[in-house]
Amino acid sequence: MFINGYRLYRATLGCLRPFRIATGLQENCEILLVELLTDTGHVGYGEAVPIPLLTDENLVGCEWTLQEVLLPLLQGKDPWCLREIHNDMLSLTRSKSARCAIDVAVHNLQAQCAGVSLSRLLGAPRTRYETNYSIGICSLEETVSLARQFYEAGYHKIKIKVGLEPDYDVERVVKLNETLPAEVQFRLDANCGWTRHQALQVLRRCQEHRCRIEFVEQPVAREDFEGMRFIRERVEYPIAADESVQNAEDALHLLEGRCVDILNIKLMKTGGLLPALKVVHLARAFRCQMMIGGMVGESEISVMAAASLAASLDFEYADLDADILLREGPFEGHGAGTGHLGLEVPHRVWSDEGAVKYPGLASERVKLVHEWHC
Ligand SMILES: [Mg+2]
Known part of the structure; x- marks a missing residue:
């Protein structure tokens, strides 16, 4: 061939x-x-x-x-x-x-x-993954309304984008924590938006309110590895690197420095599935947890590849909602979650029977x- x-x-x-x-x-x-x-x-x-x-x-x-x-x-x-x-x-x-x-x-x-399917090619023993659903930065009313809607649909992990205004971040997270049932956990993602001081203030206030935060992604600037450790040593929530981990060199730096608890792997950052393996193997050697993520704009093609990778290497966390945040995908008749990568809330599901044909x-x-x- x-x-x-x-x-x-x-x-x-x-x-x-x-x-x-x-x-x-x-x-x-x-x-x-x-x-x-x-x-x-x-x-x-x-x-x-x-x-x-x-x-x-x-x-x-x-x-x-x-x-x-x-x-x-x-x-x-x-x-x-x-x-x-x-x-x-x-x-x-x-x-x-x-x-x-x-x-x-x-x-x-x-x-x-x-x-065979891509997941079988990679050796994945399963064909479903629980995912979170992401809420962008929006008004308090819209945040609560969307979170309620997603909880009622069956999501128990909700990812909240923060990082623009620290006081408002606290207000939104505390409100969600009070409004939604105790079984819902929140994943915060600041996308590099806070300074060290702001991150500490926000997260300590969330702690005081006993907010159910599963982990906090990228609280500080991408290159501030030391800042990630600074936050990790001072708050009780696990810290995840996203923007900071672009390749195996970044991963090694973060892991040796004990800067993070979780690495968020995205295929667009690693340059695909094969280079991602280097990061995953490093993380495992340091007993670091793994999360699979994606970019808004990725269709079922990339999300399926990401899900297959995560399933084959038993990632602890999955943020596999990129394609379902889109109105439509690139293929005729395949809408969000209706193509080869299905959605049975809160799981992404796919078939292991043969290779997909789009x-x-x-x-x-x-x-x-x-x-x-x-
Ligand atoms: Mg992120």
Whole structure:
């Protein structure tokens, strides 16, 4: 089997509701889709969701990298030689989400060739994962109303975006804690929005109110590893790194410094499934817990790959709601949670029976930008 063609698409996917975090507001997500073709008639999909503040790249640069550098590299390549493909990609670009798109598409080709699901290819013993549901920064009324709605739908883990205004953060979390039943736990994500002092103030006040916070993600700036440890040593809630952990080097630094309790792995940060393994194995060596995450804008393609990775390595926590925060996915007739990656609240569920075959791309939201076929 060898790669004998590819197509690159740009897709615009609308958010279900405007999603605000400490670093900005998202209403529509522009992403890149990669379609790889083989001489055996298999088709593998992957996607790139570049977020400048997280993956250090933008859409235009990522598109150029895929079109001019990475995709031409794949001409005639055997999809089973993925390590070699990664070595070549790393020698040419640091664009993480572009490398992720190729990695996931190649993994999907391998799964199709083997006639198994991606999760089975990775050795996952299960096909369901409990996920949280995320609420962006919004008014107190909307926060409470959404949280109530999600609890009534069956979610017991609710992720709350914070980090813009410390006093308001406390007010929202305390209100939610008082309003929702004791079985609901909250995951706070400040997206680098607090200073050390603010983080300490907010979290100590939450402690005084006995808020049921399962963990706190990225309380301080991405490069402030010492600040993560500072907070961890002074509050009772576990601390998770997201923006701070981009690769294995970051992970080692955080783990050796005892800065965190949990690492949030996202395929767009690691550059795909294969490089993510390095981070996971390091974390396990330090007895650190793992969480699987994703970016708003990721469709079922990436979320399925992320879920498969988490299931294969028994991650403790899952934030697998990226595609269900979207109004629609890139495929015709596949809405949020209705494609191959289903939703049985609070679980994401998928089939282990054979490789997935996606329907046609939805032409009103997905535009071809480049193609090659030999
Ligand atoms: Mg995060």
